[in-house]
Amino acid sequence: MSTKTKIGETTQAAAPSNPQRPVKIVRTASTPAIFAEGISQLAVGFPMSRVVFHKAVELDANTTPPTEVHQVACELVIPTPALVEAAMTILRHMTNAKGLVNSSRAEWTQRVDTILQQLDQTQGMASDTDTQP
Incomplete structure (x- = not known):
C-alpha cells in the first residue's frame, strides 16, 4: 500500500x-494534482486503454432540457493490465475504508448541520434587529 x-x-x-x-x-x-468530478469516457482495448476525466463547468440553460457542460480535466492512457490492477486496488481500498468513510461522512454532516443552525440563528437575530426602530 x-x-x-x-x-x-x-x-x-x-x-x-x-x-x-x-x-x-x-x-x-x-x-500534477488534477481535480476531476467523474469519468466521461472509457475506451478499453489492448494493449492500451484510455480514461477521460471531467469536471462540470456550467449549466447551459439555453438547451431543453438544460445541459451540464463538462470540461476534460485529463486523459489517462494506461496499459490495460495496469488499468485492471488500478480498478482492483481502488475497490479493495474503498472496501477497507468503508467504515472510515461512513464515520467521516456522519461527522462532517453533523458539523455542517451545526454551522447551518448557527447561521439560521444569526440571520434570525439580524432580521429581528432590522425590524426594530
Missing part, C-alpha cells in the same frame, strides 16, 4: 503485479 508523499519525499511500496519486487515512489514539485 502506498501513501501520499510530500514533495521531495519517497515511499516504498510493493509492485501490484509482483508483490516481491519493491517500488520506490518519488513525488516532485512538477507532479
Whole structure:
C-alpha cells in the first residue's frame, strides 16, 4: 500500500503485479494534482486503454432540457493490465475504508448541520434587529 508523499519525499511500496519486487515512489514539485468530478469516457482495448476525466463547468440553460457542460480535466492512457490492477486496488481500498468513510461522512454532516443552525440563528437575530426602530 502506498501513501501520499510530500514533495521531495519517497515511499516504498510493493509492485501490484509482483508483490516481491519493491517500488520506490518519488513525488516532485512538477507532479500534477488534477481535480476531476467523474469519468466521461472509457475506451478499453489492448494493449492500451484510455480514461477521460471531467469536471462540470456550467449549466447551459439555453438547451431543453438544460445541459451540464463538462470540461476534460485529463486523459489517462494506461496499459490495460495496469488499468485492471488500478480498478482492483481502488475497490479493495474503498472496501477497507468503508467504515472510515461512513464515520467521516456522519461527522462532517453533523458539523455542517451545526454551522447551518448557527447561521439560521444569526440571520434570525439580524432580521429581528432590522425590524426594530
